[in-house]
Structure formats: C-alpha cells, structure tokens
Amino acid sequence: MSLLEVKALSKHFGGIRAIEEITFNTRSGIILSIIGPNGAGKTTLFNCLTGFLRPTKGSVVFSEKEISYLSADKINLLGISRTFQNIRLFKEMTVIENVMVAQHSKIRSGFLSAVIRSSNFKEEERIAKERSFEYLELLGIEAYAEKISGSLPYGAQRKLEIARALATEATLILLDEPTAGMNPQETDEMMARIKNLRELGKTIILIEHDMKVVMGISDRIIVLDHGVKIAEGVPYDIKNNPMVIEAYLGRETH
Amino acid sequence: MPEKTWNHKKYLMPVIIALWFSFLFLPFKGIKAAILLFVILTFAIPLLKYALNLIKKIHLPADTFRGYVPSDKRYFFLLLVPLMTAPFFAEDYIIDVVINSGIYIILALGLNIVVGFAGLLNLGFVAFYAIGAYSYALINTKLGLGFWSAMPVSVLLTMLSGFLLAVPALRLRGDYLALVTLGFGEIVRLVLNNWDSFTKGPNGISGIMPPYIFNISLGKLSYYYYLVLIFVVISVFVIRRVHDSKTGRAWISLREDEIASSAMGINTTLYKLYSFAFGSFWAGLAGCLFAAKMRFISPESFSFMESVLILCMVILGGLGSIAGVVIGAVILVFLPEALRGVETYRMLAMGCGMVLLMVFRPQGLFGGKNVSIGS
Numbered sequence: 001m002s003l004l005e006v007k008a009l010s011k012h013f014g015g016i017r018a019i020e021e022i023t024f025n026t027r028s029g030i031i032l033s034i035i036g037p038n039g040a041g042k043t044t045l046f047n048c049l050t051g052f053l054r055p056t057k058g059s060v061v062f063s064e065k066e067i068s069y070l071s072a073d074k075i076n077l078l079g080i081s082r083t084f085q086n087i088r089l090f091k092e093m094t095v096i097e098n099v100m101v102a103q104h105s106k107i108r109s110g111f112l113s114a115v116i117r118s119s120n121f122k123e124e125e126r127i128a129k130e131r132s133f134e135y136l137e138l139l140g141i142e143a144y145a146e147k148i149s150g151s152l153p154y155g156a157q158r159k160l161e162i163a164r165a166l167a168t169e170a171t172l173i174l175l176d177e178p179t180a181g182m183n184p185q186e187t188d189e190m191m192a193r194i195k196n197l198r199e200l201g202k203t204i205i206l207i208e209h210d211m212k213v214v215m216g217i218s219d220r221i222i223v224l225d226h227g228v229k230i231a232e233g234v235p236y237d238i239k240n241n242p243m244v245i246e247a248y249l250g251r252e253t254h
Numbered sequence: 255m256p257e258k259t260w261n262h263k264k265y266l267m268p269v270i271i272a273l274w275f276s277f278l279f280l281p282f283k284g285i286k287a288a289i290l291l292f293v294i295l296t297f298a299i300p301l302l303k304y305a306l307n308l309i310k311k312i313h314l315p316a317d318t319f320r321g322y323v324p325s326d327k328r329y330f331f332l333l334l335v336p337l338m339t340a341p342f343f344a345e346d347y348i349i350d351v352v353i354n355s356g357i358y359i360i361l362a363l364g365l366n367i368v369v370g371f372a373g374l375l376n377l378g379f380v381a382f383y384a385i386g387a388y389s390y391a392l393i394n395t396k397l398g399l400g401f402w403s404a405m406p407v408s409v410l411l412t413m414l415s416g417f418l419l420a421v422p423a424l425r426l427r428g429d430y431l432a433l434v435t436l437g438f439g440e441i442v443r444l445v446l447n448n449w450d451s452f453t454k455g456p457n458g459i460s461g462i463m464p465p466y467i468f469n470i471s472l473g474k475l476s477y478y479y480y481l482v483l484i485f486v487v488i489s490v491f492v493i494r495r496v497h498d499s500k501t502g503r504a505w506i507s508l509r510e511d512e513i514a515s516s517a518m519g520i521n522t523t524l525y526k527l528y529s530f531a532f533g534s535f536w537a538g539l540a541g542c543l544f545a546a547k548m549r550f551i552s553p554e555s556f557s558f559m560e561s562v563l564i565l566c567m568v569i570l571g572g573l574g575s576i577a578g579v580v581i582g583a584v585i586l587v588f589l590p591e592a593l594r595g596v597e598t599y600r601m602l603a604m605g606c607g608m609v610l611l612m613v614f615r616p617q618g619l620f621g622g623k624n625v626s627i628g629s
C-alpha cells in the first residue's frame with residue numbers, strides 16, 4: 001500500500017510550467033530520490049507536497065487523505081516534514097530550542113499551566129527537551145546543543161535542519177538537497193546518516209542534484225526534467241536509461 | 255556603465271532633497287532664505303552622509319551590557335528591598351515618577367510580546383492603552399463599578415479589541431502591518447476625541463475612582479506605588495514563564511522564520527493573534543492603572559508620539575529581552591525628568607540618543623542579538 005500517492009500534479013507560474021502532470025507513489029520505509037538538472041521543478045514539487053504552494057491541478061493523497069488543499073502546518077501535523085534548500089533555521093535560538101520548536105504539537109499543556117508551572121507542564125517540557133537532545137545525537141550535533149544556531153558551521157546547520165524535521169515525528173521526511181555545498185567526505189557522512197533514518201522506519205524523499213550521490217542509497221529514483229517526469233525506477237535502470245543519459249547526464253558533460 | 259548612473263544618483267539625490275525642503279520653506283521665510291537653505295543643504299547632506307559613514311567605521315567593543323545584568327534569581331530579591339522600602343525615604347515627586355515608569359514597564363513589556371517576541375511591528379500600540387484606560391474610566395464613572403471588578407472587564411475588552419484588530423491586520427506583512435496598526439492607533443484617538451456624548455471628547459473624563467481595599471483608598475501615592483509594583487512583578491513573572499514555554503518558542507520561531515515555523519506544524523496566524531491579544535492584555539492593565547492614578551483622562555494622553563515612546567523603550571532595552579525592556583522603560587521615563595532644566599531641547603536630545611543607539615547598537619542596550627523586525 002502506498003504512503004503517498006501523487007496524481008497528475010501540475011504547478012504553473014503564469015506561463016512557466018514548473019511541474020507538469022507528475023504522477024508517482026511511495027511505499028512506506030524506502031528512500032525515494034528525485035533528481036534532475038537546475039530548474040527541473042524539484043523544489044516546486046516539494047512545495048506542492050508540503051502546502052507551501054497550491055498545486056494548479058492534480059491530487060496528493062497521504063495515508064489515504066487528500067492533502068493538496070491543506071496549509072503547511074496542517075500537513076506537517078499529518079506527518080510530512082521537510083527541510084529547505086536554502087537553510088531556514090531559527091537563527092537567534094539555540095540549537096536545542098530549534099528542535100524543541102518542532103516538538104510544539106507534542107506538548108499538550110497550554111498557556112495557563114505554563115504560567116503556574118504545573119507538574120504536567122514541567123514533565124512535558126523535560127520530555128520535549130530530552131527527545132530533542134536525542135534527535136541531536138542522532139545527527140551527531142549534540143555538542144552544539146546550547147549554541148546559537150546561526151553561529152554553527154554550515155554542515156552542522158544542515159544537520160540541525162534535518163534533526164528539526166525529524167523532531168516533528170513525521171513519518172515522511174522530505175529533504176531538499178541536504179548535501180548542497182558539502183565536500184565529498186561530508187556528503188558521504190550525510191548519506192550514511194540518511195540511510196540510518198530508513199532503518200528507523202522513516203520514509204524519505206530526497207532531492208539531489210548529483211545523480212552519483214544517490215545511486216548507492218536510493219530504493220527508487222524519479223528523474224525530472226523541465227517539470228516533467230522522464231523516468232522512474234531502481235537505480236540500475238535509471239543509470240542505463242537512454243532518456244536520462246541524454247536529458248540529464250548528457251547535458252552535464254558539456 | 256552602471257557605475258556612472260550610480261554616481262549620478264549619488265550627487266543628484268541631495269540636490270533633490272535640498273530643493274524639496276527649500277520649496278517647503280519658501281512660503282514661510284521668502285525666497286532669500288529658501289535659496290540659502292538650498293545651498294546649505296546641498297552641501298550639508300553629502301557631508302552628513304560622509305560623517306555617518308565615518309561613524310559606522312568606528313567599532314565599539316562588541317561587548318553587550320547583558321553581562322552586567324545578574325542572571326542569578328537571588329539578586330532579584332536584593333533588588334526588592336529598596337523597591338519595598340522606597341516610599342519611606344523617597345520624596346513624593348520621585349515616587350510619582352517611579353509609578354509612571356511602572357506603568358510604562360507593563361506597557362512596554364506588552365508591546366515587547368508583539369514586536370520583540372513575535373516580530374510584528376505595531377505602531378499603534380497606544381490604542382490598546384487608551385482602550386484599557388477609557389474602558390475603566392467609563393465603567394467606573396457610568397456604572398459605578400470599583401477597580402477590582404472594572405479592571406478585569408476593561409482588560410478583557412482590550413484583549414478583545416486586540417483580537418479584532420489582529421484578525422484583518424494579520425493578513426498583511428511587514429510595512430503594511432505597521433501602517434495599519436498606526437492607522438488603528440489614530441482612529442481610536444479620533445473616536446475618543448469626537449464621540450462627545452460617550453467619551454466627553456477632548457474634555458476628557460474626570461472623577462475616576464482610585465482602587466479600594468477594605469474601604470482603604472489606594473489613591474495615596476505610597477499605596478498606589480505598592481499596587482503598581484505588585485502588577486509589575488506579576489507581569490514580569492507571567493511574561494517570563496510564557497516566554498519559556500511552547501507559546502514563547504512558537505512566537506520567536508515566527509519572528510525568526512515564518513515559513514520554517516509553519517513547516518514545524520505551528521499555526522502561524524493563530525500565534526500572531528495570540529501575541530496581539532496577550533500584548534494588548536498588558537496594555538489594558540497599564541491603561542487601567544493610568545486612569546485610576548490620574549483620576550482624569552483625555553485623548554491627549556494617547557497620541558501617536560506615545561506609541562513611538564513605548565516602541566523606543568522596547569528598542570532601547572533590546573527587542574525580546576525582558577530585563578532590557580524594563581530598564582529601557584525606566585530610562586525613558588526618568589530621562590525627560592532629569593532633562594527638565596533644558597525643557598525645549600529634551601525631545602531633540604532623546605531623538606539624537608535614539609539615532610546614536612541605532613547606529614552603534616541596533617540590537618539595543620541589553621539584546622545580545624541582532625533582531626530584525628517586520629517580515
């Protein structure tokens with residue numbers, strides 16, 4: 001059974017067809033990579049899936065619920081979380097606070113219990129902090145916990161964004177170029193961590209620029225070009241698909 | 255090529271500004287003065303710009319004053335001793351100013367929730383202050399309810415008005431939100447000024463009762479001092495606790511990055527609304543305290559300048575910092591009193607002070623961080 005079903009999804013900006021009639025399904029517990037050259041429509045697809053853009057046409061069904069008309073926060077509460085291509089941290093907050101923001105909906109005690117500091121409130125805050133710390137450990141950035149997040153090195157900021165996305169306890173995690181701007185070693189480390197997430201039972205959709213990077217870890221790959229899905233399959237098939245080689249690799253070589 | 259056009263602009267702008275000012279000046283002082291002004295401005299503006307650039311190059315130590323504010327809670331109790339005993343040794347005039355700063359602290363803390371925490375620029379905050387004050391005054395004088403029953407009702411009414419403004423205004427962003435709130439502030443003042451049958455217009459409302467406890471009037475300055483002190487402590491206490499909870503984190507995330515905030519499952523519109531309502535709650539309380547202290551209120555007390563003053567308190571102390579805002583409010587209430595000798599120049603002096611602050615410490619005296627407002 002599919003976790004996510006995307007049917008004939010289109011998004012037009014005036015005359016620009018950023019994505020056009022995209023259809024695909026995702027099973028639970030896999031890593032699906034979306035690759036494609038610059039401007040292929042990858043980020044636009046993510047924005048449509050997560051409620052930041054309203055699709056022009058088509059439907060998105062997540063856990064058997066139509067979500068294409070929902071707002072970003074509602075979609076997140078249903079269990080889809082994401083990172084951004086251009087890192088969007090809460091820069092003036094500490095690292096642990098960043099992750100605690102993601103625990104927002106997990107904390108039940110409201111305004112009044114915060115003012116009287118009820119035992120319930122304290123307990124929930126403690127648990128939220130503990131959990132947040134665990135997510136930092138998962139990404140290997142727990143040493144930065146009390147640092148202001150804007151002051152972190154670039155790689156750690158990317159990891160923090162992933163930790164934050166995980167901390168919403170979503171089942172489907174969308175990562176928009178998590179290795180952008182990283183050197184080969186950092187990229188390898190990041191890929192190992194992403195693979196690790198799959199072992200934890202998360203479903204991951206990963207946007208990547210560089211096809212070689214995702215070959216090793218993807219269960220399936222979708223190739224976009226000019227807003228259109230031109231191929232889908234297991235990594236081996238994608239690598240040998242003449243259309244992909246022409247549209248994607250072919251262009252990259254010159 | 256772009257180099258050249260840019261240079262053009264650089265030399266043309268001061269001339270245009272100078273011309274504009276001279277034209278404004280023309281009807282008042284005649285052609286000679288206007289030409290003189292034009293010549294002076296044409297040279298003075300680039301010079302001023304040059305000077306500003308020089309000033310910007312001076313690097314003050316990046317040290318924050320925050321380090322001098324003790325973070326240990328025990329110091330707070332140490333501070334309580336002089337605060338508790340003040341009425342016994344300070345003269346009435348000082349007590350009066352302290353009460354005023356207490357009221358402004360509550361007000362500035364309220365605005366800090368909207369501007370400092372949630373990052374929404376509100377230029378008409380005085381409207382809520384006015385609504386709180388007038389609600390109390392009207393309920394008290396027309397219905398005869400005492401402070402302890404009229405105050406909660408007034409505060410709730412103020413909160414409700416905060417909601418009512420926020421619902422349409424929150425669709426707007428940044429500068430537009432600032433303009434709408436500014437407009438709201440002026441509208442409230444104009445309504446108070448012109449609705450003679452209800453608010454007595456510019457004549458104001460007099461005969462407002464001070465609070466009573468067991469038939470003891472708190473109208474006496476020293477008693478009122480304690481009342482305000484208690485409310486200030488409550489406001490600091492409550493706002494701190496809300497700040498250190500999921501609500502506070504949601505507000506700050508909103509200020510930092512609204513898009514990421516909604517990606518974390520936070521209903522951004524709802525939390526903006528909360529910040530407006532919670533902020534106006536304190537403005538309402540401050541309004542009640544003001545009305546009950548003065549026993550007389552008129553629309554004059556709630557002008558746009560008042561909004562600017564409250565905003566200055568928040569910015570001076572450092573957006574988002576509770577301790578900073580408290581100190582900012584105290585400074586800006588005491589400063590004009592200290593400058594009474596040079597009455598005519600004090601607005602100018604304060605204006606210069608704020609400009610210098612913006613140049614050297616845009617994050618405020620106590621804010622350690624560089625917070626931008628608006629979105």
Ligand SMILES: Nc1ncnc2c1ncn2[C@@H]1O[C@H](COP(=O)(O)OP(=O)(O)OP(=O)(O)O)[C@@H](O)[C@H]1O
Binds near residue numbers: 017209
């Ligand atoms: N908000 C927008 N308004 C207008 N056009 C847009 C908008 N967002 C994206 N586009 C256009 O849609 C197309 C797809 O952009 P998108 O950002 O989705 O590409 P991408 O595959 O993520 O590229 P990259 O690899 O550079 O991140 C581009 O032509 C882009 O200019």
Ligand SMILES: [Mg+2]
Binds near residue numbers: 042
């Ligand atoms: Mg992109």
